[in-house]
Amino acid sequence: VDLFDKRNKFLTEQSLAVDTTSLQSEVYGQDVQRIGWEVSIKKSRSNYRLERMKTYDKALEKNADESKPIGDLCDMESKLHFPTDEKCCFYSFKSNSRQTPCSFTHFQLRHMIAATSPTDVYYMNDNSIHHWNSITRTTQQADGKLSNSKVSMDLRKGKGIVKDLTYMDSEASGILISTLNANYPYLVAGGFKGEIVIMNLENDGEVIYNNRISHSANSITNYLDLKGNSLLVSSNDGFVRKFDLPTMDMISAVSFDYCINNSVTQSKNGKLMACIGDTYEVVVCDQEGTPSSMMKLSGHMDFSFAIDWNPVNEYQFTTGSQDKLVCVWDIRKPTGPVHTIPGIIGAIRSVRYSEDGQFLASSEPADFVHVYDVNSEFSREHVIDIYGEIVGIAFSRNDGGQSLYIGIYDRHFRSLMELSR
Numbered sequence: 001v002d003l004f005d006k007r008n009k010f011l012t013e014q015s016l017a018v019d020t021t022s023l024q025s026e027v028y029g030q031d032v033q034r035i036g037w038e039v040s041i042k043k044s045r046s047n048y049r050l051e052r053m054k055t056y057d058k059a060l061e062k063n064a065d066e067s068k069p070i071g072d073l074c075d076m077e078s079k080l081h082f083p084t085d086e087k088c089c090f091y092s093f094k095s096n097s098r099q100t101p102c103s104f105t106h107f108q109l110r111h112m113i114a115a116t117s118p119t120d121v122y123y124m125n126d127n128s129i130h131h132w133n134s135i136t137r138t139t140q141q142a143d144g145k146l147s148n149s150k151v152s153m154d155l156r157k158g159k160g161i162v163k164d165l166t167y168m169d170s171e172a173s174g175i176l177i178s179t180l181n182a183n184y185p186y187l188v189a190g191g192f193k194g195e196i197v198i199m200n201l202e203n204d205g206e207v208i209y210n211n212r213i214s215h216s217a218n219s220i221t222n223y224l225d226l227k228g229n230s231l232l233v234s235s236n237d238g239f240v241r242k243f244d245l246p247t248m249d250m251i252s253a254v255s256f257d258y259c260i261n262n263s264v265t266q267s268k269n270g271k272l273m274a275c276i277g278d279t280y281e282v283v284v285c286d287q288e289g290t291p292s293s294m295m296k297l298s299g300h301m302d303f304s305f306a307i308d309w310n311p312v313n314e315y316q317f318t319t320g321s322q323d324k325l326v327c328v329w330d331i332r333k334p335t336g337p338v339h340t341i342p343g344i345i346g347a348i349r350s351v352r353y354s355e356d357g358q359f360l361a362s363s364e365p366a367d368f369v370h371v372y373d374v375n376s377e378f379s380r381e382h383v384i385d386i387y388g389e390i391v392g393i394a395f396s397r398n399d400g401g402q403s404l405y406i407g408i409y410d411r412h413f414r415s416l417m418e419l420s421r
Contacts, residue, residue, distance in 0.1 A: 019137070020096040032093050033387060033413050049385070056345050056366065088382045090359060090371050091404045091419035100132050100416035101125050102407035104391040105176055105192070108261075108305050108322075110349035110363065111223060113392035113407040113416070114182035116201070118399040122152065122182045123407050123416060124391070127174035129153040129189055134403070134418055153189060153199055153207075161207055167193060181224040183397075186245060188231065190221025196233065200246065209248045213241060222305075223262040232273065232287075234260040240275055242287055254289030261305045268314040272331070276304035276319055284331055299327045299337040306350045310374070312357035320348025326362050326370075328378060339378045344368050350393050354401025359421075361404060363390045369406055388413060 020034045031037065037045050102123045104112050112124045119134045128151040155162055156174035176192040185202035189195075194214035200206045212219070216237040225232035230251070231243045236259045242251040256277060263275040265287065272293075275283045280300050286293040306320030318328050326348050327337035346365040353360050353374075360372045366389045373380040388410035395401035406417040 019098060021094075032096050032417070033408070033415060034096065034098070035387065035413060052367070052387075053345060088373075088380050090373065090382045091384070091421055094403070094418045094420040095134070096415050096417045097132070097137065098413070098415045099137070100130065100407075101414040102391045102416055103409050103414065104389070106178055106220075107365070108347075108349070109178050109220075109222060110305075110365070110390060111179045111181070111392050112177075113394045113405055114180060114187075115394040115396045115403075115405060116182045116184040116187075118396045118403060121394065121405050121416065122180065122187060124177050124180055124189075127154075127156045127177060129155075129177070129180055129187065132416060152201075152205060153187060153197065155189065155191075155197065161197065161210060167212075178221050179223050181226045183226040183228075186226060186231075188224050188226055190224050190233070192220050194219035194221060194235065194237070196221065196224075196248075198231075198245070198248070208246050214239070218259070222260065225264045227265055227270070230265070230270075232263055232265055234263045234275070234277075236260070238277075240273065240289075252288050254285070254287070256283075261303065262307045264307050264309050264317065266314055266317075267309045267311045274307055274309065274317050274319075274329075276307050276321075278303050282307075282319055282327075282329065295331070295334055297329060297334055297336070299329075299340065300325060302347075306348050306362070308351045308353050308360075310353050310357050310360075311355060318351045318353070318360055318362075320351045320362055322347040324348065324364075326351065326360075328360075341370075341372070341378060341381075343370070344383075349390065352393050352395055354395045354404075355397055356400035359395075359401065361393050361395065363393045363406070366390060369393060369404075371404070384419070386417065388415075 020030055020032055100123060103125045115121045121132045122129050131152040162174055175195050177189050178192050179190045181188050185200055187199040187201055189197045194212040196213050198209040200208050214235055214237050218236045220236040222236055223234040229245045231245055233241045238256045240254045240260050240263045244251055258278040260275055260277040263273055266272040272284055273287050282297040284295045300321040300323055302321050302323035304319050304321040308318055310316040315330050315332050320326050324343040326341040328339035330338045343364050348362050349365050350363045358374055360374055363369045369384040371382040372378045388408040391407035391409050394405045396403035402421045404419045408415050
């Protein structure tokens with residue numbers, strides 16, 4: 001009776017400040033996101049899943065060819081994709097924190113969380129970047145103060161970092177963050193007007209750069225690839241710019257005839273980069289964009305926004321596209337992708353390799369994160385089934401990727417989820 005009462009208490013408790021742990025989920029049957037299905041939703045989780053699969057708002061998902069519908073879910077059986085081996089579970093639920101209300105600003109840009117260590121995660125909310133420590137379970141400001149209300153990088157109007165917003169609308173509340181990344185000691189944020197803000201986490205959160213790298217009308221910073229002391233910036237103005245850190249001296253600028261949505265440098269030797277954008281092709285070239293070095297790869301059927309290079313394999317990288325496909329490439333085999341894996345309900349918005357190269361994670365716009373075993377040639381897959389828009393995914397650093405963090409946005413159940421290998 002005592003256990004029954006405790007379980008009912010967990011099931012009916014809807015406080016937004018309450019976190020969920022693996023113990024509460026396993027022992028008391030608490031939903032990992034603390035959603036009271038029978039109490040507040042008035043439906044079972046399985047029934048709601050089927051309804052959501054049929055009614056997921058496809059207006060948020062657009063094809064490059066807008067005359068072509070992106071998700072005809074009339075034939076549910078042919079559209080659903082689940083792994084053949086249902087026993088695959090590479091990462092198990094550890095905790096879900098509602099003290100970390102993650103959010104995003106553009107439906108196509110979902111790189112809004114980053115990890116710098118096994119326990120330190122940065123996420124975006126309200127024109128600011130917050131720091132979450134999974135051990136202390138607190139949000140920590142750069143000066144070391146612990147508080148859930150303080151932030152690491154405050155980009156709201158009238159705050160210390162943001163001094164000039166005359167180039168924006170008078171009603172702008174601050175720099176509109178389009179993407180972020182972190183690799184200790186650097187924390188970097190990109191904005192909708194070509195802004196780049198860089199903070200040195202090692203030096204009391206000192207802002208070492210705060211400027212616009214592009215003044216064109218279409219200058220959204222789409223992605224920031226941060227490796228060592230170099231920063232590769234992908235912009236909507238069609239440029240891929242490489243900067244030295246911490247000086248921010250420009251090393252190279254490669255121009256394309258279309259918007260660049262994402263680009264990453266090659267692992268290990270770092271001589272090459274792979275670029276994706278408003279084109280069906282994937283371009284691999286040297287970092288100066290030498291025409292003779294350019295290799296165009298075909299395999300996607302829509303624009304792509306997600307890419308990552310395997311950190312332990314200099315020949316392999318992976319892309320994710322609005323055609324709902326994950327494509328794995330080997331630059332030694334340029335005729336097409338060596339592996340093609342379908343999603344479930346929408347575009348592939350983010351792909352991430354674990355630090356040791358053992359796992360690849362991909363996220364759809366909502367509800368589904370996939371984890372693939374790289375060593376099995378991507379044949380073994382773990383599907384993580386949650387509820388809410390996915391703002392980003394990140395593996396922990398400096399431990400091989402033992403933890404996987406998922407940022408979730410929902411009007412009532414925003415949170416940061418941690419899974420452990």
